[in-house]
Amino acid sequence: MSSTRADAAQATTTRAPRWWRTSLYVALVAALAFGVVGCGKRGGTSGGDSGGDSGGDGGGKGPTVGLVTDLGGLNDRSFNALANKGLEKAESDLGAQGVVIESKSASDYEKNLGQFAQQKKDLTVGVGFLMADSINNVATKSTGTKFAIIDYSVKDDPFKSPANVRGLIFSEQEAGYLAGALAGMVEQEGTLKGLNGAKVVSAIGGQKIPPVEKYLAGYQAGVKKFCTGCKVLIDYSQDFIDQGKCQDRANAQMSKGSDIVFQVAGGCGLGALSAVKAKGVWGIGVDADQAYLGAHILTSAVKNVDVAVFDTIKAVGDGTFQGGSDGVYGLKEDGVGLGEIAPAAKQYETQVATVIADVKAGKVTIPTSPK
Amino acid sequence: MNLLRRFDPEAALVPVLAVVAAMLVGMVLIYAIGYDGIYAYGSLINGAVGSQSAIAATMLRAAPIILTGLSVMIAFRAGLFNIGGTGQAIMGLLVAGTIATHFTFLPGASHWIVALVGAACAGGLWGALAGFLKVARGANEVVVTIMLNYVAIRFGEYLLGLGGPLQEKGSDNPSSALFADSGRLPKIWSPDPFTEVNIGIIVALVVATFAWFLVARTSIGFQIRAVGLQPDAAEYGGMSVTKVTVIGMFMAGAFSGLGGAVQTLGELDRLQKSELSVIQIGFAGIAVALLGRNTALGCVFAGLLMGALDSGAVGIQNDNALPSGVATKLIGVIQGVIVLFVGADVIFRRLSARVAGGFGKQRAGPASGGVA
Numbered sequence: 050m051s052s053t054r055a056d057a058a059q060a061t062t063t064r065a066p067r068w069w070r071t072s073l074y075v076a077l078v079a080a081l082a083f084g085v086v087g088c089g090k091r092g093g094t095s096g097g098d099s100g101g102d103s104g105g106d107g108g109g110k111g112p113t114v115g116l117v118t119d120l121g122g123l124n125d126r127s128f129n130a131l132a133n134k135g136l137e138k139a140e141s142d143l144g145a146q147g148v149v150i151e152s153k154s155a156s157d158y159e160k161n162l163g164q165f166a167q168q169k170k171d172l173t174v175g176v177g178f179l180m181a182d183s184i185n186n187v188a189t190k191s192t193g194t195k196f197a198i199i200d201y202s203v204k205d206d207p208f209k210s211p212a213n214v215r216g217l218i219f220s221e222q223e224a225g226y227l228a229g230a231l232a233g234m235v236e237q238e239g240t241l242k243g244l245n246g247a248k249v250v251s252a253i254g255g256q257k258i259p260p261v262e263k264y265l266a267g268y269q270a271g272v273k274k275f276c277t278g279c280k281v282l283i284d285y286s287q288d289f290i291d292q293g294k295c296q297d298r299a300n301a302q303m304s305k306g307s308d309i310v311f312q313v314a315g316g317c318g319l320g321a322l323s324a325v326k327a328k329g330v331w332g333i334g335v336d337a338d339q340a341y342l343g344a345h346i347l348t349s350a351v352k353n354v355d356v357a358v359f360d361t362i363k364a365v366g367d368g369t370f371q372g373g374s375d376g377v378y379g380l381k382e383d384g385v386g387l388g389e390i391a392p393a394a395k396q397y398e399t400q401v402a403t404v405i406a407d408v409k410a411g412k413v414t415i416p417t418s419p420k
Numbered sequence: 421m422n423l424l425r426r427f428d429p430e431a432a433l434v435p436v437l438a439v440v441a442a443m444l445v446g447m448v449l450i451y452a453i454g455y456d457g458i459y460a461y462g463s464l465i466n467g468a469v470g471s472q473s474a475i476a477a478t479m480l481r482a483a484p485i486i487l488t489g490l491s492v493m494i495a496f497r498a499g500l501f502n503i504g505g506t507g508q509a510i511m512g513l514l515v516a517g518t519i520a521t522h523f524t525f526l527p528g529a530s531h532w533i534v535a536l537v538g539a540a541c542a543g544g545l546w547g548a549l550a551g552f553l554k555v556a557r558g559a560n561e562v563v564v565t566i567m568l569n570y571v572a573i574r575f576g577e578y579l580l581g582l583g584g585p586l587q588e589k590g591s592d593n594p595s596s597a598l599f600a601d602s603g604r605l606p607k608i609w610s611p612d613p614f615t616e617v618n619i620g621i622i623v624a625l626v627v628a629t630f631a632w633f634l635v636a637r638t639s640i641g642f643q644i645r646a647v648g649l650q651p652d653a654a655e656y657g658g659m660s661v662t663k664v665t666v667i668g669m670f671m672a673g674a675f676s677g678l679g680g681a682v683q684t685l686g687e688l689d690r691l692q693k694s695e696l697s698v699i700q701i702g703f704a705g706i707a708v709a710l711l712g713r714n715t716a717l718g719c720v721f722a723g724l725l726m727g728a729l730d731s732g733a734v735g736i737q738n739d740n741a742l743p744s745g746v747a748t749k750l751i752g753v754i755q756g757v758i759v760l761f762v763g764a765d766v767i768f769r770r771l772s773a774r775v776a777g778g779f780g781k782q783r784a785g786p787a788s789g790g791v792a
């Protein structure tokens with residue numbers, strides 16, 4: 050190291066103006082990077098909180114409830130939003146005192162659940178299977194408080210049917226069956242615009258996991274029942290996030306003649322639904338009512354997470370909460386169902402109502418794994 | 421000692437002003453939507469530092485972002501802008517998770533230590549790749565590191581996806597098996613049964629000290645600074661810009677890799693595929709480094725502050741001080757505004773120059789952005 054180099058470094062003190070410009074540049078790029086990430090992840094514009102929030106917690110004498118969302122946050126238009134809806138209903142109908150904490154990263158789950166356990170909430174609800182490990186850990190340490198996990202069975206790993214945890218699971222095959230039935234009716238008659246008469250429908254599953262398989266099995270059975278000679282194509286995107294993959298699958302299926310595509314792949318599936326829209330054919334949404342996407346959504350196979358959450362809070366209030374087992378929510382319990390039916394297909398509503406009645410009455414046996 | 425003597429109050433002034441200004445903006449926003457700002461900020465402070473549990477949660481949140489902040493800092497000192505913290509953290513946590521899950525033959529504490537070292541190497545190589553592409557092919561490191569983020573995400577998704585090599589055998593879920601207990605970071609403080617501070621915060625402080633020493637006290641640190649200031653002059657002075665660029669990016673990647681590993685082995689139970697695409701610590705590191713004025717000590721304070729704000733968001737939600745869903749967004753806004761104000765420090769400098777001018781003679785020349 051000769052002294053000239055040292056001098057170069059000494060120049061530090063006179064480089065201030067450059068510093069500002071560099072900082073500004075860095076800040077701009079950083080702001081852009083944040084913006085891009087923000088848009089990519091949080092996606093949906095909020096659209097406003099659904100009406101008046103509880104705000105105060107005065108006067109309630111119902112159970113105290115803590116709700117921990119997964120990374121999707123409250124504006125996910127899906128499980129988190131629905132769980133919150135159930136909680137809000139319990140606040141107004143049962144006087145429950147609810148607190149919601151949104152998780153920003155996976156490492157937040159255990160901290161947020163732990164907060165509620167420490168405050169001895171009567172019930173702590175975790176949204177989604179990603180929280181299974183965290184709920185298991187916290188519930189093991191907090192045997193005096195009750196927990197519920199949405200869309201996950203307490204009989205599965207890592208749980209060992211803990212006495213203070215209840216799994217809230219759904220009969221997806223029934224919702225899939227209804228969606229399939231409507232698709233079958235539409236294909237059979239073939240009068241809606243966009244149909245090609247080939248009598249081919251399709252579905253895209255995210256992965257071969259139980260909830261997805263149950264949806265697909267019901268869908269397949271429903272289509273076959275109401276459409277003679279209909280073909281059902283089934284593909285898996287192996288992904289729940291990347292919209293491009295589902296878009297590709299949907300395009301492939303449409304090139305094979307499919308004109309109704311049922312997405313069972315969460316966020317990835319939105320790609321399928323936009324491919325469907327571009328092609329001018331029909332799509333079926335999943336989990337939440339996705340009719341907001343446009344008039345091309347024939348209907349949605351929905352899970353009424355709000356019903357399950359409300360029901361569980363009520364059970365805690367009544368003292369009838371049963372841990373160590375799953376609450377199974379089907380059509381009869383209003384735990385699954387169909388979303389809004391597209392305006393163009395309203396004429397099938399009465400027919401669908403009959404199918405719903407039949408399923409509720411137990412007249413139909415619906416398979417739980419696709420053929 | 422030396423650290424304190426060199427401490428320049430004016431260098432700390434801009435970040436402090438930026439934080440205060442951002443908090444004021446947040447306060448205005450709260451009143452604008454019709455809520456009680458004072459009450460909300462009370463909840464925020466309570467959630468951030470109001471109890472031992474709150475302090476513990478803040479420390480847990482700070483550790484990984486201090487590390488990713490140091491990553492951005494060291495690259496910046498070498499004149500490189502590392503936006504690849506995300507990808508480097510992912511490579512780090514993938515290796516750390518694999519070691520923690522499968523290398524159960526490692527005895528005692530060596531298990532998690534090896535996992536952290538592995539993470540640092542993996543992240544470092546991922547960072548060095550960007551450095552290498554820059555010197556070998558002239559590829560802009562900003563673009564390359566952003567792209568490598570996606571490569572790392574997709575690589576991890578392949579490893580953990582159904583049928584992937586790291587996915588737990590016989591499971592339906594796209595995730596790895598549970599980490600072995602010895603592979604997890606040891607707990608050092610549990611103010612309550614549910615909040616357990618792990619050794620990650622110590623790791624972050626050790627790495628920060630190392631980073632400061634490296635930059636301020638070693639030959640390679642001197643070269644990093646020289647190249648960062650003026651690469652041509654450094655080259656002319658006999659330094660190898662190539663070497664410094666690759667080493668600088670290796671260091672940056674290693675710190676980010678540690679950040680990912682500290683968060684994963686400290687607070688999670690297994691690797692999950694769905695987390696990879698939403699990991700935030702990489703970008704949070706940019707904010708931390710900016711707020712910390714690209715100094716090691718600054719990164720520590722900035723990381724603690726950003727962690728405290730995130731804990732404060734939980735505090736606000738706990739007290740229902742704002743409608744559900746608003747608290748996390750508000751904190752995001754405050755953090756963003758902080759970054760904006762720090763970057764636009766010229767505003768504060770002009771302001772302080774004018775104020776100072778009113779009281780007496782202005783200091784000779786505008787202050788530098790803080791040394792070391």
